[in-house]
Amino acid sequence: xxxxxxxxxxKYDLKSSLVVFLVxxxxxxxxxxxxGAPPMAGxxxxxxxxxxxxxxxxxxxxxxxxxAGLTVIVLDAISSLGTFELFxxxxxxxxxxxxxxxxxxxxxxxYYFPHSVIKGMLTAIGLIxxxxxxxxxxxxxxxxxGDEAFLQADSHNTITEIWYAIQYFSPGxxxxxxxxxxxxxxxxxxxxxxxRIFGLVPGAxxxxxxGIVINQLYGVIQPSxxxxxxxxxxxxxxxxxxxxxxLLTFPDFGLVLTPEFWIIAFTIAVIASIETLLCLEAGDKxxxxxxxxxxxxxxxxxxxxxxxxxxxxxxxxxxVIVRTSANVNSGAKTKMSxxxxxxxxxxxxxxxANILNMIPLSxxxxxxxxxxxxxxxxxxxxxxxKKGWNQFIPFVVTVIAILFTDLLVGIGxxxxxxxxxxIRTNYQNAIIMTQQNGKYLVKLQKDVxxxxxxxxxxxxxxxxPESDVILNASQAGFIDHxxxxxxxxxxxxxxxxxxxxxxxxxxxxxxxxL
Numbered sequence: 001x002x003x004x005x006x007x008x009x010x011k012y013d014l015k016s017s018l019v020v021f022l023v024x025x026x027x028x029x030x031x032x033x034x035x036g037a038p039p040m041a042g043x044x045x046x047x048x049x050x051x052x053x054x055x056x057x058x059x060x061x062x063x064x065x066x067x068a069g070l071t072v073i074v075l076d077a078i079s080s081l082g083t084f085e086l087f088x089x090x091x092x093x094x095x096x097x098x099x100x101x102x103x104x105x106x107x108x109x110x111y112y113f114p115h116s117v118i119k120g121m122l123t124a125i126g127l128i129x130x131x132x133x134x135x136x137x138x139x140x141x142x143x144x145x146g147d148e149a150f151l152q153a154d155s156h157n158t159i160t161e162i163w164y165a166i167q168y169f170s171p172g173x174x175x176x177x178x179x180x181x182x183x184x185x186x187x188x189x190x191x192x193x194x195x196r197i198f199g200l201v202p203g204a205x206x207x208x209x210x211g212i213v214i215n216q217l218y219g220v221i222q223p224s225x226x227x228x229x230x231x232x233x234x235x236x237x238x239x240x241x242x243x244x245x246x247l248l249t250f251p252d253f254g255l256v257l258t259p260e261f262w263i264i265a266f267t268i269a270v271i272a273s274i275e276t277l278l279c280l281e282a283g284d285k286x287x288x289x290x291x292x293x294x295x296x297x298x299x300x301x302x303x304x305x306x307x308x309x310x311x312x313x314x315x316x317x318x319x320v321i322v323r324t325s326a327n328v329n330s331g332a333k334t335k336m337s338x339x340x341x342x343x344x345x346x347x348x349x350x351x352x353a354n355i356l357n358m359i360p361l362s363x364x365x366x367x368x369x370x371x372x373x374x375x376x377x378x379x380x381x382x383x384x385x386k387k388g389w390n391q392f393i394p395f396v397v398t399v400i401a402i403l404f405t406d407l408l409v410g411i412g413x414x415x416x417x418x419x420x421x422x423i424r425t426n427y428q429n430a431i432i433m434t435q436q437n438g439k440y441l442v443k444l445q446k447d448v449x450x451x452x453x454x455x456x457x458x459x460x461x462x463x464x465p466e467s468d469v470i471l472n473a474s475q476a477g478f479i480d481h482x483x484x485x486x487x488x489x490x491x492x493x494x495x496x497x498x499x500x501x502x503x504x505x506x507x508x509x510x511x512x513x514l
Contacts, residue, residue, distance in 0.1 A: 009333035011200075016330035017340035019204045021348070023326045023371060024050075024065055024341060025356065026233060026364050030146030031066040034153055035074035037084060037315055040236045040247045042066045042146075043349055044314030048305050050342015053317060054335050056301035059293035062283040063323035063338045064305060066315040068148040069275050069407040070268070074315060077264045081255060088251035091310030093265035098273055099303025107295025110277030113411075114418035116391045118282050119384060120398025121411060125321045126375025127403060128158070133365035133372070135161050137177040139170025141230045141361050149406040158403070172225030173362035176214050180207035180366035188370070202330060204367045211363025212355075233359045235349055249313030268306075271408065272318045276302050278411065279319035286328045326371045390425055394418040423451075433459045438466070444473040450482040460490045465497040474505030 024046050032042025049064030078087045128148050142154045150158050187203025218226035255261040280293050305317045384395045394417040402410030430452045432443045494501050
């Protein structure tokens with residue numbers, strides 16, 4: 001594939017940017033509301049995440065914006081500092097910290113997340129999208145669209161919210177979501193998607209247009225079904241670019257010399273960086289061209305983005321899974337898709353906010369259903385199961401942990417299981433004993449530590465008298481002192497059992513060599 005930012009890639013990037021815009025719009029607004037911030041703060045973060053971070057990023061597919069994983073942190077930070085303006089100053093400081101982390105090459109930490117945990121994170125996000133959109137599909141819009149946590153701000157949880165949605169559904173929402181889904185699936189068919197005319201406009205846009213038209217028709221033929229208020233997108237309206245300035249908020253650096261200010265700034269910087277590195281790794285795995293994104297350069301880009309976002313009233317930004325997934329699945333070729341989606345947020349929020357405010361949330365739920373399904377296809381579970389328990393268990397644990405907590409807590413739990421199975425695998429493969437015709441080969445591989453002591457003693461105790469034994473350490477990188485003692489004890493006792501011992505590949509002298 002050509003890596004030029006325009007040319008042959010332009011038509012793909014423009015098309016995918018439109019889908020990402022439709023996904024990002026409600027999430028930016030919902031995350032802002034869930035964070036206790038003005039709705040415009042979420043839109044600003046989305047614009048900055050697209051245009052600014054996208055421009056400086058080295059990733060071809062990741063998309064940045066306000067992150068659901070930071071909602072609790074943002075909510076607590078605003079409350080602790082006292083005002084939203086003081087919080088914005090902390091966002092600026094967090095951006096500077098991230099910029100410095102990038103210059104110090106801290107992005108290398110992103111390469112240490114186990115594959116099974118990354119896969120589990122993607123699958124969990126897909127399942128969360130599906131579960132969280134079911135209430136919106138029924139027209140029950142009490143919880144914000146950007147809320148990904150199991151315990152919700154409306155006192156319900158992911159499961160009980162679905163139950164309430166079934167009881168208190170809005171009848172007009174269901175035909176909209178079904179027709180929208182049908183349109184998206186139809187335009188996803190290869191023969192339609194690749195058609196030189198029908199393929200120009202993504203199915204998600206046709207779904208949105210259909211949702212607006214159907215809801216307006218309700219007003220004529222079935223007024224009681226028409227959706228309004230909380231059931232529609234709600235964007236602060238600015239009549240012009242100059243009018244947008246009235247919607248901006250500027251930081252207050254009055255607490256910059258206090259410890260609490262810097263604790264919050266460092267917290268935002270560290271959590272935002274972790275979430276970004278996770279998403280970057282996941283985005284590279286989803287990228288059909290398997291391009292590798294420079295992680296430290298991404299931290300620099302995020303630092304610039306957060307600094308700018310804080311200066312003009314935006315929430316903290318990170319690379320985010322949902323928008324990145326929508327970007328990849330919509331056929332994005334280069335990072336210009338992320339930039340274009342930011343431009344669309346800026347231009348359309350200013351130019352046609354009144355029209356965007358007519359979009360039913362049930363219609364956007366259909367778009368997110370499709371994104372969620374692509375992340376959590378049943379085939380993914382089958383593929384991970386085929387890789388064995390060492391991969392499957394951390395994968396499933398990560399999925400369940402994220403579903404019932406939140407992204408960062410779930411990843412932490414998944415990492416514990418992932419690291420355990422890495423250690424367990426290395427433990428099992430560290431010592432291998434084979435036998436043929438009364439001759440035994442005891443082979444020490446990789447790093448052999450005190451953790452392998454019991455296993456080694458058990459294997460040596462199984463060797464019968466009158467045997468020939470070869471102790472081979474040619475593939476061992478490190479042998480712990482405890483292991484050396486076990487081997488020396490075995491050599492000492494070998495004469496009593498008439499066992500002939502030969503030594504190969506040891507970098508030190510055992511007590512006795514026969």
